[in-house]
Structures are given as structure tokens and as C-alpha cells.
Amino acid sequence: MSDTRLPDRFQAWFDSRGWQPRSHQLEMIEAAQAGEDTLLIAPTGGGKTLGGFLPSLIDLEAIVSEAPAQRPHRLHTLYISPLKALSVDVARNLMIPVEEMGLDLRIETRTGDTSASKRQRQRAHPPDILLTTPEQLALFCATANAEAFFADLKRVIIDEVHAIAPQKRGDLLSLGLAAISRWAPDARRAGLSATVADEQGLARWLRAQAVGDDDVFARIVRGDAGARPEVEILDPVERIPWAGHSGRHALAEIYQRIKSARMTLVFVNTRSQAETTFQDLWHLNNDNLPIALHHGSLAPEQRRKVEAAMAKGALKAVVCTSTLDLGIDWGDVDLVIQMGAPKGSSRLIQRLGRANHRLDAPSRALLAPTNRFEHLECEAARDAVALNALDGEPLSAGALDVLAQHVMGRSCGEPVAAATLFEEIRSATPYAHIDRELFDKVMAFASTGGYALQSYDRFRRMVQGKDELWRARSPQIAQRHRMNVGTIVEAPMLDVVISARGRGGRRLGQIEEWFVEQLVPGDTFLFAGQVLKFEAIEDMTARVTRSSDPEPKIPSYQGGKFPLSTYLAQRVRALVQNPGEWSKLPEQVQDWLSLQQEKSMLPPANGLLVETFPRSDKFYLCCYPFEGRLAHQTLGMLITRRLERLRMRPMGFVANEYALAVWGLRDMSGLDFDALFGEEMMGDDLDAWLAESDLMKRTFRNCALIAGLIERRFPGQEKTGRQVTFSTDLIYNVLREHEPDHVLLQAAWADAATGLLDVRRLGQALARVKGGIIHKPLERISPLAVPVMLEVGKEPVYGEAQESILEDASEALIMEALT
């Protein structure tokens, strides 16, 4: 227990509320007085936000009491959160103690929505506390006078730091914090989080590293753990499906739970799942319960309406995606239902935290698996929650495209020397490993593109003056850079506008362009909780009308599809392997696993089960790595290439979260499986396949946008079809052919390996199963193979598919005139 005492005004405020300061809040004050950076880990409802701000408020109170009434305001505390809405919410909550204590403070938010005039005023007359986002910090760095603006800064608070740090946004933020530390060396950092898996990693991320010295870590301050959540897994009366994610079999029971709870959040994993679940619940809703829908594609006005209704307690349930994961306290939720497997224990714990923002009462949650495999996963997740075992994305080396954006940004702000900047970026933990050679390459990239053929020297974007300092070549270049700041690259989106007769209408939200491009006028799909008929695309709008079609074509948005975490995968494997633990599972699931044991065998916890069997006129190979869909897809790509070389004539493959099935025209049971699954496939095979793949081209495009090689296109810029544009695919092809080790290709490769391909995870899996591959030649399909085989035909296969579209079309219709 800390013996720190609160200043009188604060103690009086706590007393007036009948509260005692929590021990972690006092420890935060003590750490601030000792000049330490901190990482505060406390559950939702544990007074975490106040813990983060108390040192600032105490400091500011001292300033206010000594200063004259018309004191000049200086920026004292910068608060950064991943969500705009969170900044606004926290600002509102912070005003309560500030007003009740009678503190004369200016607290303001600054986001992408803040007006230009307000921004200008904030710049000239900063508030005491500014609440903002990582992108706004990057903009500050890229603007003149940043040094003066931040000079008096004392504290930086980073909320939900576990969610930002592992992403490119985290890289950009880390670089921004390093710049702040140069301008305001006394400013201390505090990270706030409820769920941290890698505590030491995050504590290191938060501290400015000293080049050449040992790693340094922020002090970890812990709140009380609070009551353990109560997690129940739905054991449905209906038959549990083998595959699919609709969860329809469980909805009648879920509806009853919603009825008997005060307010329920129903979490799903994808936006399309949110749409179908919402629709299906309303079919059951004979009592007309107020049930609403909330996901990232809906128009902001729609979302705000739902949030306001929640806050008022006017809703009985909200079906939502990860948009409601993070810390906004919208209302009095007493039940959280997770539809489908949670995919990771940290995500589940975060979602559980949405129920019951009181520490002493346990939050209640119901998991509703949508198929048999998910029962295993939910069971593993429940065990993990009981142990409070957290998982999360690992913190990795900082991305080079983000570094390129940052160094360009710094040169658009205060002119800076390369040596100074090098030292500065190395104090950012993700970039501590960068050597001068690589840094110079990135600088060269930002300036001229950094090509071996040095023909762009006269077109530099940033130039070095006689004073050795780097600055943007012109104000126009700097302005264009500022318009392209940020690391969030979104798929092109269209507005969905509904109207009766194709004129006027109301905006329902936004939908991915590629999805709309698949639709033919007259097609129906689910969006914003209703069945819509697609009519036409006009400019940046998809025009729709209401449809009475009961069987819509469902949007297959990819938004929010999470891969199974490594940690949960491991627990699922262990559970399958251990029949002694099956008693926890529903009988149907137990029977299914017993049947697998009888007909084939259970997948070993540390090896790999490979089954081969014939079916109709094809031969199948099925294996169970349990490493998530992304890693399995990559494995599928690589295995098919190898099978082609072995003349097995593979025809295709399909992957789900647990298994991979490959089929072909030859019997594969005689193969050397140790060789087939050999680790060396991660080398040349991977390189060769990846270089040609669409995925790599998409990844390259994102890196090119973030790094500033090409500019984002803003709405309105692409209205005319006459515009002849080139695609980044062309740039990729030329660059790969002529300068394969260019820094941007390095960045794209690193991205593909960690992100969409999960190469790292596949590599670990192959190493794990080495020497432990067990082959089971079977006469027929095994019970465990059924779910993945049910997905055959739903997924496009591989790159050849593009060429065959052309072949189909040309075979179907050959112009008589031309042959």
C-alpha cells in the first residue's frame, strides 16, 4: 500500500462522493512524483482513467492555485486513444471531477472531425489537457512550431495501449512520442490497459530507449483484479451444426436470455454475421423487444443513435462487432453474449468487461458456439478466462513504410539533422534495432525514392540545406504529405443510399466497393438490418431499394474476421487430445470426437495428423494444424505447389481455422509426408509463390501509400471514368524486376509475412510438428474432416482462377468475325 496522500481538495472530493482513492491511483501519483513512466493495468470499472489523469490534475491544481486568474494556458497533458469516440467520452467524464473540485482548466479534444478554426486556435492557445488520436500527433510532428507547442508538456497518457502498440499505428505513435521526448524531455508517459498479455514488452514499448544501453521498462502499476467473470457455454437443445457460422440453432435460447437480462450485448466476429444474427433475432422477436444493431459500416448517425439509446437504457440488446470492444461506457449492460468462438482470450476478456462496470460484482457472459469445432474453442477460452491467461498480437519490429512516413513528416515540420533524427527514432522501442545504413536507406527513399538508378536527385521531396538540416522541398510538398498522414489504409468504400424511386434518399452506411462490384442490379443483400435490393452505382454511391426478398444474398464483408490466437489453438489441441476432459463438452461434440477416435485417430497435441482418403472421383488429403485460417491458407498454397511438382495433379484446397483439405486426381497416400511438410517450404517455394500473388500486390499498395510513394485518392478525385489511371501492380512488377531488394519491397514482404499470410506462425507450426507427422490412410472421410470438407466449393482456389475466367469467357463466345 502506498503512503502517498492526496492534496486536500482531492481528498475532499473523494470524501464528498463517499469514495476512497484506490491503491493503484495513489501508486500512479507516487510514480509521477518520482518522475517515472508507468503502465497501469486495471480491469474495466477499476478507476483506470482517473488513475491516469490524477497526477495531471494534482499538478494542474498547484499551477491554478498559484497563478493569477488570467493565467496563460500551456499544454500540460496529452491524452491519446485509438478511437475518436473514446477521446470525446473521456473528456466528458474528466469534466465531472474537474468541475466539482472547481478547477479552472481547459480540456479539449482534437480529432479528424475538429474544425480548422478550432485547430488553429488550439495551436495558438493550447488547452491544459488535449485529448486526441495517434494521427493527430503525426500531424503535429509534420507542422512547424511543434517544438514550441510541446515545450511545456508534462504528461502523455496512452489509453488502450495494448490495442495500439502492435499495429502500424503503434509504430507511428511510438515515433511521435520519441519526437515529443526531444521537445519536452521531462514529459512522462503513462499507458492504460485492462488486458495486457506481454506486460514486459508493453512496458518496454512505453519507455524511451537509450541507444547502446540495456532496455528500460515503464513501472507496472496494477489495479485490483476484481471479481472473476462467470462464463457459461450454451449447450443447445437443437443439433449442433458441423460447419458454418450462423448460430441459428442457438438463437431461440439466446432470445430467452436477452428477455430475462436487463441489457445484453451480443458480440459477433464479422459484420455479415452481425447482419444475419440481427435479422434472425427479429424473426423470433414476438415480444417486440428493442434490439439494435451496431457495426463499423453503418453511418455514424445511425451508430450515435444506438449509442444514445443504450446510454439511456432504452434498449434490451445490441448486436455488435468489435466497434463496441473498447472502453466506452455506454450503459448498464448486465449480460454479454459471444456468438461464435471468441478467437482469443484477451478479446473475450475485453468483451466481458463490457458487462457490469463494477469491480465487486462478476460480469456474466454466455458463449454460443456456432459449430462443433467452436465448442472446443469456447471451452478452451473459458478455461483461459478462469486463469486470466491473456494472449495478444506480439510486438514486432517497426515497419519501414511507417518510418519513411515519419522522417518525411519530421522534415515537413521543424528542420532536422539526419544524425539527430537517427538518434531520436532509435529511442522509439520498435525502431531501437535500426542501424545507420538502413536509416539512411529510408531517408533516401523519403527524399528521392532511394533507387539504385539515381536519376531523381533533382526532384527531391525533402532537401538538405547548407545548415545540414532536412526540410520539405516546398510548402506544397509538405501540405501534400500532411494530407496523406496515417497508417490506416481502407478498402475503397461506397455509400449505401436507400430511396423509393432512385432519387434522393437516406444514407445507411458504407460498403466495400469490391463487394458491390460482384452484385448485378436486382441482387438482394443484408445491410443495416434490412434486406436491400441493389439498383445501381452512381459516382461513389450504391443505390438500393427496400426488398421483401426473404432469402437475401448475404454480404461477405471481411471486416473483423479474426484469426484464432496461438494460445487458444494450443489449448484446443490439448483438449481434443485428452478424452478425460471431454465431459465438459456437450454430448453431441463428445460423440463426434469418439467417432473420430474410432474411425481414424485424435490429432496429437504436438504432432500433426494427416489423413488421406478417396471420395467420388478424387483423392483427398486432410491435416489438422489448428493454426488459424490464414496460416492454413498459406500452407495450402505451398503444399499444392509441392504436390504439383510431385505430379499428384492437385486441383484445389480449402482451409478453415482448424484444418486444411487438399484434393487432386492421384492417390496421395504413398507420399513421404515428412518431406511434404518439411520446413524448407518456407524458403524458395514461399518466395516464388508470394512474388506472383495478388496478396503481395495488395500489401505492396498499402506500403506504398503509407510510405508516401503514391498518394491516397480522396473522394471526388475519382469521379470520372475517363480518368486513365495506373495501378500499383504495374509499379510492383517493374520494381520487383529491376530492384528486388528495394526498401519498399522489404517492407511489403515483412507485412505479408506477419499479417495476411501468418508466415511466422506457419513456420513455428512446421517446426513443432517435425518428426511428429502421423499418416492415416483411410477408406473414407473421417468425422473430423467433415466440417472442412463442407466448405469445399465455397472458397476460390488459387491464382489460376483469374486466367480461367478469361478462358471461360472466350470459350463461351468466340467472335465469328475475327476467326
Added chain:
Amino acid sequence: MTDRPEIISFDLAGTRVLADAEGVLVVPGEASLIVSDLHFEKGSAYAAGGQMLPPYDTRATLKRLAAAIDRHAPERVIALGDSFHDLGAAGRMAGDDIAAIKAMVAAIDDWVWIEGNHDPQPPEELGGRTAHTLSLGDLVLRHEPLEATARGEIAGHLHPCAKVRGRGRAVRRRCFATDGHRLIMPAFGAYTGGLNICDEAFLACFGRVPDALVMGRDAVHTIGARNCVPDRAQLRASR
């Protein structure tokens, strides 16, 4: 594979021509090879504006052109306009690229630079002759297609590409656009983009959506107009 022709031979307004999967057209009776919209130095033009595209587009384009010339061994090569992205292109070009162009031009009996809107005056120091239009037997070659009936015309300028839908996805590729009477060449340059053949600009030339000879990875695919779909921004126009 034999059923996927790398070269398609067809009749264009009475003259036999060959379309190659790389995007060049050969007129065997005239021993001529036609290539359009090379756009040399497009990369450096963007670099001058602050977007540092890789400076290798000229050599990438040259490499493919040299291969096409090797394959067909023509006596005459016609570059059908917009060979240079802008008037300053030759001035920005790397020395070895200039040397490569000079050597390539010198090795051909008759090299013709047709004037384009990007390069109304193709640089003289590279060799070859320049012309506004060129007659080749019954065919007439110019950069910008006439917006009227023009039997036997071969033009460039529009960068045709076709979008073909199937299996729940769409493919968009460069193509030759033709109705059997006239033809518009695909753009050959490494950084050249495409304009969908459902665009009004093609309607003005053909009176309908033309048919497409689509450049696949190693084959030319003949695809009828009704199998080609517009880009989304054009949907309103075609309604």
C-alpha cells in the same frame, strides 16, 4: 498449350493481321510491327511532381519491345504515338536507355514515330522518321482515332482495357478493341493504365461497345462485347 493461342490471326478490314499477347500488332503482308503508347519516362514525370515512382519504366518497356521485335523480325516498326510521356522525356532519360533506343531504331530498316498528343514532336536524335499518319496498304495509322466511321484505321490513344466477370470475381486487363473494321491498340508502356472499352469514347468510334482481344498471361483471349462489363463509374452512362 495449343488451345490457348499466344498470337491470334484475324482479318481487319480486308487485311490479315496478328495480335500478340504482349500487345503488339503485326501486319505480315507489310512486314510491319505496330506498338502504341509506350509513354517512356512516365515514372520520372511523376517524380518531378513529387511521387517517386521507380525510374525503371523506360527500360522495362524497352525490354518487352525488344523481345517482341525479336519474335516477329519486322522490317518496319511503327510507334503509334505517345511514345514519350511528355516533351521533356528524352531529357530526363538515363544514358543507357537512350543508347538502347538508338540501337533498336538503327537495327530496323524503317522506324516510324507517329506523333501523339503527349509527344507532338518526337525527339529527332534517336533516329527513325516522324509522321502524323501513315498508310499501310489498305490500313491507315494515326494516334488519335477519328470519331466517325474509319474503315481500316489503326489508332492508339485510348488505352483500351476490358473487364470480364466470372466466378464471383472480375478481371481487368489491357486489350485490343475492334469491330473487324477498325482497331484501337492497347497501351504498351510499363506504367500505362487502361480505359474500359464500355466508355463513351469507344462508343464514339465504334457505334457500340467493341469486341476485345484480351491480353492474358500467355495467350490472347477473344471476348465478345456482351461479356465485357463497365467499371463502376461508368454504370450510369450505360444505363
